[in-house]
Amino acid sequence: MSKKREVLQGNIIAAKAAVAAGCNFYAGYPITPSSEVAQYMSAELPKLGYDFIQMEDEIASLGACIGASLSGKKALTATSGPGFSLMQEHLGMAVIAEIPVVIINVMRGGPSTGLPTKPAQADMLQARWGTHGDHPIIALYPAFSDEIYSETIRAFNLSEKFWTPVILMMDEVIAKAHEDIEIPDQKEIAVFNGADHPLDEDLNIYDRQIGEIPPRVDFFKGYPIHIDSLEHDRHGWPTTDPALVDKMQTLRMQKIYSRLDEIIKFKEYRMEDAEIMIFSFGVSARAAIAAVDLARQQGIKAGLFQALTIWPFPERELKERFKRIKKVLTVEMNMGQMKLEVERVATDDVNTRALLRANGVPFTPAEVLQSLKEFVK
């Protein structure tokens, strides 16, 4: 069967992938450069009998998504910096109550209203630590059209599987650019649907062993359950008992950190014999790929580690590479965020350097090349 190649905008690719992944609820508030996701969903979801609603703000949008998710829906919202900031309290709610939901954050220049129409990669640490309290988080970041599609599907699947919010990071460049893509057949897409919780009178909705992923719990399944933003016991009822709180904190952390193999994903480019490694993601990784080729032409053995999973950080994978590679250049459109992680993971014998910029202008391959050249000098 001949497949059709299409030219589509990044936001639309993400929206299409969401529908393919089973998304049947969207609530959002318009914001550049993410609004096309909402616009697409407003036209397409009702065709399938699914729900779309434009809420009064981003706090409300994520609230509505969580409510819908608890009612058995697969929910999506999309936003950018200012809206992502507003969503932080509800992100924490989805973490503590263990509710699947996917949030697309298309990064633009900040802080505050900042540079609405210019790209940035400056919400990397906000995605990790924006909501208060200790918590695990999953954040993915595609760089190319086919990755936007596959990572969006993966975001929904991970969210369902791990009972957790998942953030799909994009930047203004990849979200707004129109690129060609071959949309896979629905049949080829593996969609994960959590099994229903075998509820009983005792309502042990959160009861499980450490490291175990529980089946999904929804409302209206025959047993009236309670879901709380307060710390809770195995029934979901509020508690401040230190032993129970310890247990719940550990359960939430370990469901993610004991299964990193199922979450961490990355791509490598010309890394086999690389002596200098670029660590990058999103639009910056695109410049980095071209820079690797340019560097090789000039005899610099460069390679690229492109993170697709940003959080949890691919710590083990980088450590493995640092056994052989002693130079790492982080390239990112911010004033130094993921570089801190790279430095944390790098052993003492590894030289670290970063190419950073937060003025709304993406790096060119020549700029990355220049930075590599200075680094090997």
Place this chain on the structure above:
Amino acid sequence: MRDYERYIRYRTFPTPWCPGCGDGIVLKTIAMAFADLKLPPDDIIVVSGIGCSGRMPTFFNTNTLHVTHGRALTFATGIKLARPEKTVVVISGDGDATAIGGNHLIHAARRNIGIKMILINNGIYGMTGGQVSPLTPQKFITETTPYGNIEPKFMASELLIAAKASFVARETVLRMHPLRQVIKKSFEHKGFSVVEVISNCHINLGRRNKLKDPITMTKWIASRSVTQAEYDKLTSEEKAHKYPVGILMEDKERLEYSELYYKHIVPAAKEAAAKQSAEGK
């Protein structure tokens, strides 16, 4: 076991409320309204934000959801749209509903989404220990207005009527019988409904304002509530110290949001889809 006790989750007792708090009356009255309507517990969801009143859903033996401060209506909106056939109830304190959640309140009213809201107005931030709320009367002493409150208060029900809520009623915790009737009526209403229940917080509001026990404070509440007909006859000066009780607005004609969505938007979209596929797009 009495009828309404089916709807009470005794496993999670005791409640955190102070002796004499009106919240207990509201809890029981809502359970009675559920029983009056014979609603299956699993077809009900009760959602709340944060506050003393926000703790109430824990004690209903229905689906229950305790969310963030002021945002219960947003979660309830998602639930109602996802499951329009369910009875979605929101319990909210006056700070929760009209300060931090004020924006969601007027938009839920404007949309006429079929959520049944019980707004417990005790005129104070109870849970945090007695700071001023947008519904605290002027001149009252609170923990954050030690020299008296200079801000005028919202009239919550009237604000909701202006925001086009299709069912608005006001009652007090002293009038349990009429309260049960209006809550029941509000549950039967299809669109967005709000029952504002004037309640007593003698501990955090009363104590600092010469209303320090439940009897004195509920008498004060009673002295201020009048029927709509009585209220209409008052001078504007007299009105400042009174509020009408009973059903203040009931519009049965306006279509409920999720009904409109499924009856109008979904068919229109499906028609567009059919047209697009016929044109080979």
